[in-house]
Amino acid sequence: MTEVSTTALPTVVIGAGPVGLAAAAQLLERGITPLVLEAGPAAGTAVREWSHVRLFSTWSEVVDPAAEKLLAPTGWTAPDGATYPSGGDWAERYLQPLADVLGEKVRFGATVTGVSRAGRDRVVDADREQQPFTVHVLNTDGREERILARAVIDASGTWSTPNPLGGNGLPALGERTAADRISYRVPDLTIESVRARYAGKRTAVVGTGASAFTALALLADLAKEAPGTHAVWILRRGVTGSTFGGGEADQLPARGALGLRAKAAVEDGHASAVTGFRTEAIERDGERLVLVAEDGRRLDPVDEVVVLTGLRPDLSFLSELRLALDERLQAPVELAPLIDPNQHSCGTVYPHGVKELSHPEQDVYLVGMKSYGRAPTFLAMTGYEQVRSIAASLAGDQEAAERVELTLPETGVCGGAGLFDEPEAGGTDGGGCCAAPTTLQIGTGAAPGAGAGGGC
Structure with missing residues (x-):
């Protein structure tokens, strides 16, 4: 296939979440045809799973300029x-209308199962960059399909792959068999059946990010109405002065308020903290569960466990591509030092683009939450800047691709051991996307974990 005909092919965008749809808008603005493939039935499928939650970011920060x-x-x-x-507002008032405008350029019910170079596995060098990408798709009707593309932008997020309970990054012994009592999202207590599951019960909440804060605050509210409701907050580290984030000093006020509400839950006795506890096993005690730590400690039985220890990217369908990923974060190697949660919060990561997101495999990019791998400090507007830069590069405008067109808020109060602390094997013990569920303001509902199967 010639270079001219390859250029005429669409650029495939995986995921119709906020960043995936922004990528399509940015590509169209550059005269490049996008094709968005979304596994779910609607725009922002993952976002809709936390539709009851309010974001920390305002509307002005979560609408992409090209999309507008x-x-x-x-x-x-x-x-x-x-x-x-x-989340519901974001999906219904922005993401779905944007997908409707894009029309046939967005396909729902299309799950990407593999991406490769046409006629080339990852070993073959000959004429590799001259070949288009071949994207393998499984449609909801069971039909398999192969789509040729000039470039691939993966905005599929990390929502579908939450980290397990085990302190070593692997499932704890007994975690799978106890699955009926374990949730990896902050429960939506606006749903009566879910509310009944936790009312009057003892619930272990594992994690130290904003999702855990959300769960603690919501369970504390429930305790005021349903006596006997209590949260056992399990931290893999200790409690320090920065454990609850920046509070009133946080330049994202809603996030600071969330940390203060979690702190109040502990101080008011609705939650008790267990520190330095790394779960090795979970055992049955009749109808209840007992968590066992690596050091042999055993907690009193609980009725439910809510695991909020971060998320990780699904890289399985990209296995035939030559990606350069950091060995710890599973993020692009040029980006990883800039987002390392040991050093950075979402307010101390400077805007970045095509240079930091490039791989040995030319014209394939991981963007949005997926580009951050296991790091939890992603901002939606950072993703919008990523895809603006990539679209410019694909259009041959390198000056625009390298130009920074975004100024981020300086919110350094959540760095290191703050809201996004606890980096370790298996991901972070919390964290969040400042425009996605783990950095969400408490409204009338709960906040699930970060990421987005449809692409944050």
């Missing part, structure tokens, strides 16, 4: 930029 230009001629009314959308 596409929407404007349709009569779309931009929401008040100073207000905080819920």
Whole structure:
């Protein structure tokens, strides 16, 4: 296939979440045809799973500029930029209208099962970069399909692969058999059946990020209505002055308020903290569960366990591509030092683009939450800057690709041992995306874990 015909092929975007749809808008603005493949039935499928939650970021920070230009001629009314959308608002008032404008350029019910170079596995060098990508797709009707693409932008997020309970990054002994009593998302207590599952019960909450704070705050609210409701907060490290984040000093006020609510849950006796506890096993005690630590400690039985220890990328369908990923974070090697949660929070990561996101395999990019691998400090507007830069590069405008067009808020209060602490094998013990569920403001509902199967 010639270079001209390869260039005429679409750029495949995996995931119709916020960053995936922004990528499509940015590509169209550059005259490049996108094809968005979304496994779910609607735009922002993962976002809809936490539709009851309000974001920390305001509307002005979660609408991509190129997407807004596409929407404007349709009569779309931009929401008040100073207000905080819920996940449902984000999906219904922005993501779905954007997908509707993109029309046939977005396909739902299309699961990507593999990506490779046409006629080349990862070993073959000959004429590799001259070959288009071949994207293997499984449709909801069971039909398999092969799509040729000039480039691939993976915005599939990390929502579908939460980290396990085990302190070593692997499932704890007995974790799988206790699955009926374990949740890896903050429960939505607005649903009556879910509320009944936790009301009057003793629940272990594992994690130290904003998702764990959310769970603690919500269970504390439930305890005021349902006596006997109590949270056992399990931390793999100790409690320090920065454990609850920046509080009133946080430049993301909703995030600071969340940390203060979690602190109040502990101080008011609705939650008790167990520190330095790395789970090795989970055992049955009749209808209840007992968590056992690596050092042999055994906790009193609990009724439920909520595991909020971060997420990790699914790289299985990219195995035939030559990716350069950091051995710890599973993020692009040029990006990893900039987002290392040992050193950075979402406010201390500077904007980045095509240079930091490139791989030995030319014209394939991981963007959005997936680009951060196991690091938890992602901002939606960072993802929008990523895809703006990539679209410019694919269009041959290297000056624009290398230019920084984003200024991030300086929110360094959540660094290191703050809201996003506890980096270790198996991912972080919390963390979050400042425009996705783990960095969410408490409203009337709960906040699930970060990431997005449809692409944060």
